[in-house]
Amino acid sequence: MGSLCGNLAVLLLFLSPLMHSHLFARASTSSPPTTLKYEELKALIESNKDLVLIDVRSQGEVAGGRIPGAIHIPIHALDAALRMNPDDFKANYGLVKPPLNVPQLVFYCQAGGRSRMAATTAIRNGYINVRDYAGAYSEWSRKERK
Numbered sequence: 001m002g003s004l005c006g007n008l009a010v011l012l013l014f015l016s017p018l019m020h021s022h023l024f025a026r027a028s029t030s031s032p033p034t035t036l037k038y039e040e041l042k043a044l045i046e047s048n049k050d051l052v053l054i055d056v057r058s059q060g061e062v063a064g065g066r067i068p069g070a071i072h073i074p075i076h077a078l079d080a081a082l083r084m085n086p087d088d089f090k091a092n093y094g095l096v097k098p099p100l101n102v103p104q105l106v107f108y109c110q111a112g113g114r115s116r117m118a119a120t121t122a123i124r125n126g127y128i129n130v131r132d133y134a135g136a137y138s139e140w141s142r143k144e145r146k
Contacts, residue, residue: 110137115133
């Protein structure tokens with residue numbers, strides 16, 4: 001039994017770097033999400049040009065206001081939502097699931113941290129044209145009040 005445990009430990013030490021590189025290969029080959037500025041997002045919304053805007057804040061935060069046209073998918077549900085089959089996505093969110101090559105996939109939250117995580121999650125799930133509105137809802141609401 002002791003010899004078996006020793007052999008298993010050696011095997012795990014050998015395989016650990018290989019497993020790590022396999023698990024993170026997809027994430028490391030993807031480029032990080034680009035950041036979108038307020039003016040750029042406003043222009044995209046106004047042109048309504050192939051934009052999918054996802055609000056990853058909590059339900060309580062969304063109740064206080066949202067950016068027009070945004071889909072609400074809380075950060076804790078995002079990974080599962082992006083992995084859903086199209087029928088389940090439509091049943092849950094009332095919209096067609098964005099294709100992996102959607103021209104503009106933009107995430108925002110309240111202050112910028114969760115949207116960056118959400119954009120990274122989308123890239124990890126195979127989405128290509130992913131952007132992060134780092135100014136977040138806090139900047140949007142401040143600038144829209146003018």
